[in-house]
Ligand SMILES: Nc1ncnc2c1ncn2[C@@H]1O[C@H](COP(=O)(O)OP(=O)(O)OP(=O)(O)O)[C@@H](O)[C@H]1O
């Protein structure tokens with residue numbers, strides 16, 4: 001096909017949007033809503049996931065050293081800890097802090113502390129956070145193997161619980177996303193079908209004058225692609241605005257942050273490019289395919 | 302060239318629309334197809350456009366055997382013919398120019414050629430002033446002239462017209478047929494279905510009558526207002542017409558007076574043809 005032919009078909013696609021603006025607008029709206037539905041479900045899931053990971057990062061390994069060790073030994077052990085796999089941060093807990101922690105963790109029978117004199121009996125300790133919470137048991141075990149360590153403990157229940165939570169959330173989120181995607185597909189397909197149906201006469205006439213299917217479909221493809229592209233762009237800007245607003249509100253509440261690990265919400269800036277690309281590509285692709293597929297049944301004349 | 306060999310069409314509803322029809326239309330012919338409503342005329346047109354397939358028999362159009370034509374070859378085949386329908390079939394969202402140019406765009410004609418050819422055919426049908434109008438802004442007769450311009454823009458071997466004058470004023474019908482005749486003079490084969498007695502009487506030529514799915518008459522008749530046929534041809538036509546007369550007599554019609562003028566005889570034959578009176582032209 002000549003360049004002028006290609007240009008003609010592309011132009012037809014653009015013109016058709018204008019000529020059929022009502023239907024194009026309907027397609028645009030349906031695509032926009034579909035993208036927003038699926039997009040926000042995906043973003044919601046990603047943030048849930050990140051929050052659960054964040055909660056996991058609050059899970060620590062409490063390491064208590066052998067009380068007979070010298071300060072040098074303790075210091076060198078701290079260095080060793082820092083180089084271990086999966087160790088994120090190592091925080092020294094002095095005898096005094098350890099004592100206070102213990103005190104605050106015991107809610108009942110606080111009177112017992114009246115009988116304890118000083119905190120010298122407390123061992124030196126470290127509070128270790130890990131990179132991957134799923135591996136926390138392993139890391140704890142490795143630390144425990146060191147003869148200098150009296151005890152290292154983490155809460156395997158927390159790790160286990162968070163793992164399970166993530167599985168459940170992933171499962172539910174996938175189901176919701178798939179359901180939304182199916183609903184969207186149905187909505188989009190009905191809209192593009194209606195849009196093409198309104199022009200079946202035109203398609204039939206084109207077939208009569210000897211147009212090939214590809215020739216008839218190309219403008220529909222271009223048309224759907226452009227409509228989808230704009231729907232994607234629209235969805236992006238709406239998502240951006242809403243996401244930032246919600247993010248700000250949630251992260252402003254310091255207390256919520258600590259309680260639910262909201263501090264680990266994903267800032268939009270780090271998602272912007274991906275969200276934009278995903279929306280625009282998905283919009284253009286779905287728009288183009290939906291419109292082309294809908295022409296099929298009318299081409300058989 | 303159009304050829305039907307023992308063609309039958311039975312719709313899925315069980316209606317036998319065409320029944321063992323054989324027909325040959327040579328290149329350069331102009332043929333009227335007449336017959337009463339529901340006789341199967343449009344069915345034949347649909348066959349020739351490969352809109353439907355024959356239930357049995359062989360259909361050949363412009364050298365394409367339509368029984369064997371593959372789906373993806375249909376566009377190529379359709380480019381060898383033009384069509385004109387009662388309902389015009391113009392694309393409403395395109396101007397007159399674009400409707401006609403579309404046929405050339407489909408075959409990827411050079412832009413330069415399109416820019417020359419389209420205005421030329423528009424002027425042939427006398428619609429220069431309406432070049433940039435949309436179909437909705439045209440009268441029935443104008444729309445039909447656009448359809449004719451579109452049918453001839455890529456110089457097809459054959460133009461098929463199904464009641465092209467069905468939706469326009471009778472006076473305009475003559476213009477439309479004149480146009481088609483003019484195109485025919487340039488060598489294009491034309492097959493035109495019509496209900497209008499007067500048109501057939503006026504123009505004459507080859508007349509094919511389909512009744513109840515069968516061809517019951519297929520002869521060349523002189524038109525009342527046509528240039529007279531050459532003497533011998535006219536004599537032959539008359540002889541054939543007279544041959545048919547006795548059969549009519551047998552079935553009880555009044556015998557044609559031997560003194561009747563040629564015109565009157567032709568009128569009578571055509572009237573019976575168009576009435577779908579198969580006794581009139583039984584073969
Ligand atoms: N798509 C179809 N399905 C079933 N039957 C049909 C179909 N199209 C036409 N018929 C039937 O086939 C027969 C022939 O119809 P056709 O349209 O060929 O008639 P026609 O000669 O063109 O009539 P008219 O002069 O009224 O246009 C009729 O009995 C009609 O009811």
Ligand SMILES: [Mg+2]
Pocket residue numbers: 342343344
């Ligand atoms: Mg008909």
